[in-house]
Amino acid sequence: DAGITQSPRHKVTETGTPVTLRCHQTENHRYMYWYRQDPGHGLRLIHYSYGVKDTDKGEVSDGYSVSRSKTEDFLLTLESATSSQTSVYFCAISESRNNEQFFGPGTRLTVL
Amino acid sequence: AQSVTQLDSQVPVFEEAPVELRCNYSSSVSVYLFWYVQYPNQGLQLLLKYLSGSTLVKGINGFEAEFNKSQTSFHLRKPSVHISDTAEYFCAVGPNSGTYKYIFGTGTRLKVLA
Numbered sequence: 001d002a003g004i005t006q007s008p009r010h011k012v013t014e015t016g017t018p019v020t021l022r023c024h025q026t027e028n029h030r031y032m033y034w035y036r037q038d039p040g041h042g043l044r045l046i047h048y049s050y051g052v053k054d055t056d057k058g059e060v061s062d063g064y065s066v067s068r069s070k071t072e073d074f075l076l077t078l079e080s081a082t083s084s085q086t087s088v089y090f091c092a093i094s095e096s097r098n099n100e101q102f103f104g105p106g107t108r109l110t111v112l
Numbered sequence: 113a114q115s116v117t118q119l120d121s122q123v124p125v126f127e128e129a130p131v132e133l134r135c136n137y138s139s140s141v142s143v144y145l146f147w148y149v150q151y152p153n154q155g156l157q158l159l160l161k162y163l164s165g166s167t168l169v170k171g172i173n174g175f176e177a178e179f180n181k182s183q184t185s186f187h188l189r190k191p192s193v194h195i196s197d198t199a200e201y202f203c204a205v206g207p208n209s210g211t212y213k214y215i216f217g218t219g220t221r222l223k224v225l226a
Contacts, residue, residue, distance in 0.1 A: 031212060033214070035216075040121075040218060041218060042118075042202060042216045042217055042218040042219050043156075043202065043216040044216075045213055045214070048212055048213065050212050056212070058213065059213075090155055090156070092156075097206075097207050097212055098144045098163065098206045098207060099144075099161075099163070099206075100146055100158045100161050101146075101156075101158075101214060102158075103148075103155035103156040103157070104155055105154065105155050106153075106154075106155050
């Protein structure tokens with residue numbers, strides 16, 4: 001299994017609070033991605049990174065920001081959490097642009 | 113723009129019967145196609161991938177898929193399913209030139225009945 005972990009695995013927070021999710025990899029892969037998974041929507045890309053300090057927006061980036069200061073860590077921040085951001089968040093990594101992605105175990109976030 | 117369509121949101125099938133999960137894609141250039149499986153409360157695992165070469169791709173757990181360029185399809189098949197195959201299956205298309213984004217279908221929930 002690819003060495004990819006997410007923390008925390010579960011979190012309950014209140015509307016309006018900031019939340020940071022962490023993705024950590026030990027594979028030295030260049031590309032990292034944050035997705036959210038919601039029933040009926042499959043996986044939707046929030047942000048991705050193609051190198052240290054190189055990030056870009058996905059299709060559902062509003063309300064989210066990311067940072068990648070070193071190869072192994074990719075942080076996702078919800079600046080002011082809303083109930084619509086209640087979801088399961090997955091991190092993925094990829095060694096090259098067109099090869100398969102490896103997924104972390106997910107973080108279940110509930111915003112009350 | 114690329115897109116992926118999984119027409120069946122749920123597929124019930126009896127144990128030891130064959131199954132086909134359908135995936136159609138839209139892409140104007142070369143495609144890289146993937147099938148992933150997700151078991152309850154877990155992340156996604158790669159079942160198989162098509163990058164180039166033979167259009168019939170074999171994956172793990174006895175699954176296979178066929179890339180059909182003329183029909184823009186990449187259907188997943190298994191000749192005989194087991195209870196343990198009950199899971200959600202996602203089709204995805206890899207990035208085109210100039211982008212890094214993978215596009216996922218909305219998933220097909222396979223339920224294997226005893």
